[in-house]
Amino acid sequence: MKGFLLTLIFSIYSITTFAQHSDEAINLKNLGIYQDSLISLGKKMINSPEGIERKNANYTFIRTLVAALKIPHSFNYKFDSLKTTSILNSPDNRFRVFSWHVMNQDGSYRFYGTIQMNTSEKLLMYPLEDFTPFIKSPADTVTDNKKWYGAQYYRIIRVAASKPYYILLGWKGNNVKSTKKVIEVLSFDREDHPVLGMPVFDGGKTRPTRVVFEYTRQASMLLRYVPEQNLIVFDHLAPPDPKMKDQPETFGPDLTYDGYQLKNGRWQLIEDLDMRNVPQATDEGYTDPKIQSRKDKSALPSVRKN
Numbered sequence: 001m002k003g004f005l006l007t008l009i010f011s012i013y014s015i016t017t018f019a020q021h022s023d024e025a026i027n028l029k030n031l032g033i034y035q036d037s038l039i040s041l042g043k044k045m046i047n048s049p050e051g052i053e054r055k056n057a058n059y060t061f062i063r064t065l066v067a068a069l070k071i072p073h074s075f076n077y078k079f080d081s082l083k084t085t086s087i088l089n090s091p092d093n094r095f096r097v098f099s100w101h102v103m104n105q106d107g108s109y110r111f112y113g114t115i116q117m118n119t120s121e122k123l124l125m126y127p128l129e130d131f132t133p134f135i136k137s138p139a140d141t142v143t144d145n146k147k148w149y150g151a152q153y154y155r156i157i158r159v160a161a162s163k164p165y166y167i168l169l170g171w172k173g174n175n176v177k178s179t180k181k182v183i184e185v186l187s188f189d190r191e192d193h194p195v196l197g198m199p200v201f202d203g204g205k206t207r208p209t210r211v212v213f214e215y216t217r218q219a220s221m222l223l224r225y226v227p228e229q230n231l232i233v234f235d236h237l238a239p240p241d242p243k244m245k246d247q248p249e250t251f252g253p254d255l256t257y258d259g260y261q262l263k264n265g266r267w268q269l270i271e272d273l274d275m276r277n278v279p280q281a282t283d284e285g286y287t288d289p290k291i292q293s294r295k296d297k298s299a300l301p302s303v304r305k306n
Contacts, residue, residue: 027071031077034068037064039081039083042084045100058112062112069114069116070122073120084100085099088155094117094118095117099112099113099128099151099170101173106176108175111150115128115194117192126145128148128150129145129146130150131147131148131149131150132148138182138209138210139209140209142195143197144193144195145196152172153169153184154169154171155225159262161264164187165200167183167225167232168184169232170182172212178216179219180215181223182210183210183232183260184196185197196210197210201269202268202269213234213237214251215251215253216249219251219253230263231259231278233258233259233273236254236256237253239251240252
């Protein structure tokens with residue numbers, strides 16, 4: 001009798017395990033199919049010459065991504081072949097951020113994204129809705145995911161302060177004259193809803209809730225994190241002529257560097273950094289849209305590291 005019970009239990013366990021593995025295999029296959037569709041749509045969002053084609057591809061992309069993320073355990077699927085979209089996991093694996101852009105016909109940009117929480121239950125995510133045109137003072141505004149100061153992120157940093165938060169470094173293409181980059185602050189309230197912006201930057205004339213850089217579209221700007229020194233380093237931007245100090249679309253790097261260094265949960269401004277003491281590297285994880293477009297076109301029919 002005991003032998004029969006053991007055999008029965010083993011059989012049930014084997015069937016259950018087989019069914020689980022079978023479900024996992026089906027989920028992986030479906031996620032792979034969705035990824036292939038997203039890759040194709042992403043190339044259309046970047047490369048299609050007509051604005052309406054880019055926008056239509058984007059709307060289909062959003063619906064396809066949501067369908068993919070509804071698949072059980074999708075959080076563990078990396079989508080690492082999807083190059084037109086930035087996907088950043090938080091260092092504590094609590095969530096990940098998807099972000100991407102679509103260029104408008106006038107050369108400006110609109111940004112899209114979502115925060116997917118790491119949950120074993122049904123999909124929990126917070127769509128990011130680009131509210132940029134209506135945010136008149138981004139440096140002193142705190143918002144939520146429905147009023148997002150849009151950007152395409154390429155670096156995420158967790159700060160273990162009394163109230164933990166995350167720093168996001170992002171590229172924010174602006175218009176035909178200028179480009180922007182942003183240091184965003186993401187935290188979560190007591191109900192685990194995202195909050196964007198927090199006055200954790202010290203050393204300037206104000207304590208901004210986020211830091212925004214604007215510079216001429218013809219220039220490149222360094223903005224990266226140096227983990228060995230808990231340091232965010234960036235080019236100092238200056239006008240070509242003092243008379244143009246109120247025209248940020250003319251600004252460019254002046255070959256000096258500033259930074260924010262983490263001290264006691266806050267970021268202290270350091271001016272005139274000695275770059276000989278800072279390890280050299282390019283911004284991680286972010287592809288220039290123009291460079292990627294050229295690569296795509298050279299390989300198939302078909303994002304910017306400054």
